[in-house]
Amino acid sequence: MKSLERYTGLIGLVLMAAFLLPYIFKLPQLDITLILMGGLGLAAYDYFSSSNDDKVE
Numbered sequence: 001m002k003s004l005e006r007y008t009g010l011i012g013l014v015l016m017a018a019f020l021l022p023y024i025f026k027l028p029q030l031d032i033t034l035i036l037m038g039g040l041g042l043a044a045y046d047y048f049s050s051s052n053d054d055k056v057e
Helices: 002-026 030-050
Strands: none
Touching: 002 030
C-alpha cells in the first residue's frame, strides 16, 4: 500500500506542475510568478519529505 501512496502522490505533483507551469512561464508579473513557484516548491518539498517519515499506524 505504501508504493500506491507514493505513485498517487507523484501523479498529483505532476498534475499540479502541469497546471501551474504555463502560468509561471507566461505571466509578466514577477511577484505572482514567485508565489506560484513557491506553491509548487512547497508541494514538491512535502512530497519528498513525507517519503522519509516512518509513520506508525
